[in-house]
Amino acid sequence: MKIHIIEPLGIDQAKQESMKRELSAEGHELVFISDRNQDVQEIIRRGTGAEVVVIGNLPFPAEVVQSLPDLKLLAVAFTGLDHVAMEACREKDITVCNASGYSTISVAELTIGLIIDVLRNMTRLDPLTRKGGTRDGLVGFDLCGKTVGIIGLGAIGQYVARLLSAFNCRILGLDRGKAMPGDLKIELTDMKTLLESSDIVTLHCPLNESTKDLIGPEELALMKSSAILINCARGPVVNAIALENALKTGRIAGAGLDVFATEPPLDKEIEQVLKLENVVVTPHIAFATKEAFLRRADIVVDNILSWAAGNPKNVK
Helix, strand or coil, X not given: CEEEECCCCXXXXXXXXXXXXXXXXXXXXXXXXXXXXXXXXXXXXXXXXXXXXXXXXXXXXXXXXXXXXXXXXXXXXCCCCCCECHHHHHHCCCEEECCCCCCHHHHHHHHHHHHHHHHHCHHHHHHHHHCCCCCCCCCCCCCCCCEEXXXXXXXXXXXXXXXXXXXXXXXXXXXXXXXXXXXXXXXXXXXXXXXXXXXXXXXXXXXXXXXXXXXXXXXXXXXCCCCEEEECCCHHHECHHHXXXXXXXXXXXXXXXXXXXCCCCCCCCCCHHHHCCCEEECCCCCCCCHHHHHHHHHHHHHHHHHHHCCCXXXXX
């Protein structure tokens, strides 16, 4: 079976060789492509002849799906699938699996980092300190004891809750009728109560039709003027114009953003929040750590071997 990994997975040569050995031992042929290219025709060329294609967050539109007649399994080395033409895959009976769980720890840790950065003005204080400045006007706030609203209580949201418990935070979550682990002290409530009560709102929900613009003008208007918003989920979950206005007018105090309407590099003329001082931004890196990349490589291999053995895992 031919397996084409058509974009880099962030792993070193030693890990690539390890993957090749593991798959070759089962009679499979693995091809690595070492650069990322979003051109549709190039994606088609790279996937041609493969029964299994592996991508990370490379866009995989319907045109690509329809142009790869040999494709049987799309192994996505990522958690979210909003970049994949899922309906086209279903129509062609192509199995799609993701690498669920590989970045849970990584995203949760960056979430805590962004919260503390925004609360303590770390990013703003760094260049100021280097220029001989002081803390004047930039004294921040403790995380300890704050009320944090978590929107999206999957694996990442739950792990964020576990980390926040160490800071003695009160944790609110949206009530979706799903039971939470007994050791997690999460108060399940409705959206209005969560937004009105939280000092920090952090997003960990997938992007789909029901979550696009989930946080818009009405939702931001419910938040405390002293509250901050953290988005390590997907950019379009938050209405960009509404957020910009809320930050400019002081409707909310600040934001920490790892995701945007488009993938970095960002155009400052389009992403207006980049011009605001009360925003800390990172270039969609929450999922990306050395350890996470190793974990997802292992999950990808396991997904492929399990599917080949007739016992597919992480199927979406």
